Amino acid sequence: MYPFPAVDPIPLPAPIWLLKLLHIVTLALHFVAVEMMLGGLLLAVLLSLFRGSPLSMVTARALARRLTVVMTFVINLAVPPLLFSQVLYGRALYTSSVLIGIYWISIIGLLILAYWLLYRFAARLQAGRSAWWVGLSAWLLIGGIARLLSTNMTLMLRPEVWRQMYSASAMGTYLPTGDPTLTPRWLLMLAGGLFVGGLWLVYLAGRSTFTAEEKRFVAGLGGKVAAVFGIVYLAAGLWANSVQPAAVKAGFEGQSAYPFYKLFGDAGYAWLALVGLAVLVAAVAGFAKLSASWVGWVGAVLVLLFEIAFTVYRDGVRDLTLLAKGYDVWDRVVVTNWWVVGLFLVLFVAGLGVIAWLVSVVARAQKVMEDAA
Numbered sequence: 032m033y034p035f036p037a038v039d040p041i042p043l044p045a046p047i048w049l050l051k052l053l054h055i056v057t058l059a060l061h062f063v064a065v066e067m068m069l070g071g072l073l074l075a076v077l078l079s080l081f082r083g084s085p086l087s088m089v090t091a092r093a094l095a096r097r098l099t100v101v102m103t104f105v106i107n108l109a110v111p112p113l114l115f116s117q118v119l120y121g122r123a124l125y126t127s128s129v130l131i132g133i134y135w136i137s138i139i140g141l142l143i144l145a146y147w148l149l150y151r152f153a154a155r156l157q158a159g160r161s162a163w164w165v166g167l168s169a170w171l172l173i174g175g176i177a178r179l180l181s182t183n184m185t186l187m188l189r190p191e192v193w194r195q196m197y198s199a200s201a202m203g204t205y206l207p208t209g210d211p212t213l214t215p216r217w218l219l220m221l222a223g224g225l226f227v228g229g230l231w232l233v234y235l236a237g238r239s240t241f242t243a244e245e246k247r248f249v250a251g252l253g254g255k256v257a258a259v260f261g262i263v264y265l266a267a268g269l270w271a272n273s274v275q276p277a278a279v280k281a282g283f284e285g286q287s288a289y290p291f292y293k294l295f296g297d298a299g300y301a302w303l304a305l306v307g308l309a310v311l312v313a314a315v316a317g318f319a320k321l322s323a324s325w326v327g328w329v330g331a332v333l334v335l336l337f338e339i340a341f342t343v344y345r346d347g348v349r350d351l352t353l354l355a356k357g358y359d360v361w362d363r364v365v366v367t368n369w370w371v372v373g374l375f376l377v378l379f380v381a382g383l384g385v386i387a388w389l390v391s392v393v394a395r396a397q398k399v400m401e402d403a404a
């Protein structure tokens with residue numbers, strides 16, 4: 032029996048390739064923010080344990096203050112990919128979301144609590160009070176949210192377990208088990224967090240708001256953390272790849288109804304190369320305590336590129352898994368409304384322009400030294 036609900040009779044209002052392109056770009060940006068949050072917060076918590084070390088405390092405060100802003104990006108950059116994936120994969124995603132309904136809806140409450148704790152964490156650090164337990168609580172909640180998202184994004188790919196799950200509980204209280212891809216996928220995000228968090232420190236070391244001594248400390252610490260966890264991230268990626276079903280591996284070699292998925296598989300190789308390069312940059316910055324701002328920028332650009340490569344590869348995993356189970360994302364009626372698409376693109380570019388202007392205002396603002404802030 033075909034497990035997916037009937038397709039919505041309303042046609043898609045834009046070409047599938049365009050919806051997928053916008054989905055991948057916005058989701059890659061969500062992932063950059065998520066990784067900064069997962070890694071930056073854990074680093075700030077660990078640094079805040081060393082209350083006797085002024086260098087550790089300055090760095091913990093610098094991260095904590097910025098994390099409340101990063102959270103706005105995590106959330107705002109999550110909405111567009113959620114909308115695009117509902118349009119493209121709604122029949123799978125809605126089903127899995129309903130099956131784990133209680134947990135799925137709980138994300139809103141967990142997120143609000145974590146956000147509040149982030150502000151408390153920053154304020155306590157600022158006031159020189161013990162804060163690690165507040166930050167750790169926020170991190171556990173955020174890591175839990177990541178786990179729930181990985182759970183839903185893998186459950187949507189397993190129509191074969193939906194019926195049995197629904198029979199066991201129609202209340203959405205039952206979490207799925209037995210998916211070999213779930214844990215490697217989640218660990219990949221957690222390891223990527225410390226990798227990106229380390230590279231974020233290398234970037235911060237280039238800022239003129241740190242003294243020369245602080246810069247050397249921040250660059251040295253960030254570079255070393257990123258070099259070590261970049262290797263863990265690579266290992267987790269290879270693990271996540273190795274547990275993919277045979278149909279996905281064949282599709283990435285061009286053996287599916289859509290041979291162009293070979294390019295999605297090639298994005299996996301691009302990810303390997305870019306992460307390898309970023310590990311090298313991090314190691315150089317870490318061991319030479321290099322705090323030049325261009326090093327931070329090279330790291331930042333590499334992060335953006337490997338997150339895009341990762342997102343393309345991950346998209347291929349989803350499409351090929353669903354294709355093997357009878358769900359073809361390309362098989363939809365499209366009636367493009369070019370006026371609406373054009374208006375959307377104009378507003379999208381205008382929005383990017385406003386963000387660029389906001390960033391330029393922040394960049395021109397009077398600088399306050401980190402240890403005075």
Ligand code: HEM
Pocket residue numbers: 058061065068105106109110112113114116142173174176177178180181182184216217220
């Ligand atoms: C602290 C908050 C958050 C964290 C830590 C987080 C983390 C993650 C992670 C780890 C994934 C990848 C899961 C996987 O594929 O294995 C993910 C994907 C996703 N997140 Fe977030 N997320 C957060 C907030 C949000 C919010 C608030 C939304 C919705 C408004 C959201 C929407 C999504 C969507 C739609 C995807 C998958 C999109 C797709 O595959 O098409 N996230 N997130």
